[in-house]
Amino acid sequence: MPLEYLFVEQEARQGLFATEPSPGELEQFFRLDARALELARAKRRAATRLGWAVQWGTVRINARQ
Secondary structure, three states: OOOOOOOHHHHHHOOOOOOOOOHHHHHHHHOOOHHHHHHHHOOOOHHHHHHHHHHHHHHHHHOOO
16 A cells, blocks of 8 residues: 555554553454454455454554544
């Protein structure tokens, strides 16, 4: 993904959590509930299901701030 549209500070933070998540937070935000499992299982390939689940958890954990 091109990063030309980001400020230097934003580019440095790309791919990082806002704060270091604790093990409890990782468990809380990356655990798939019934609805999320249903959405993940609808993806065609295993890699796509995994990628979707990681993105789902990342959005949830970053939204906590």
